[in-house]
Amino acid sequence: MRDxxxxxxxxxxxxxxxxxxxxxxxxxxxxxxxxxxxxxDDLSGVEPLVSVxxxxxxxxxxxxxxxxxxxxxxxxxxEQYDGYFQVPATIE
Numbered sequence: 001m002r003d004x005x006x007x008x009x010x011x012x013x014x015x016x017x018x019x020x021x022x023x024x025x026x027x028x029x030x031x032x033x034x035x036x037x038x039x040x041d042d043l044s045g046v047e048p049l050v051s052v053x054x055x056x057x058x059x060x061x062x063x064x065x066x067x068x069x070x071x072x073x074x075x076x077x078x079e080q081y082d083g084y085f086q087v088p089a090t091i092e
Contacts, residue, residue, distance in 0.1 A: 070083060
């Protein structure tokens with residue numbers, strides 16, 4: 001397991017003793033989780049996990065459809081120019 005005793009110096013943080021202890025505990029817990037993975041030797045036959053859910057596809061088909069005409073959309077625009085929304089300039 002890695003030693004994270006100098007994490008404050010690495011990140012150049014100024015922490016109180018209680019904050020330092022809390023972060024040290026968090027790092028130790030995270031590092032311990034990775035140490036469990038080191039116990040597995042050969043994972044060459046394991047398929048990568050894309051989702052924890054047993055679903056093929058949760059997304060709808062991406063089909064282009066014209067929902068509104070340009071005129072329908074622009075009739076609600078406070079200002080328009082040459083068939084486009086006109087907005088105030090943001091860069092001078």
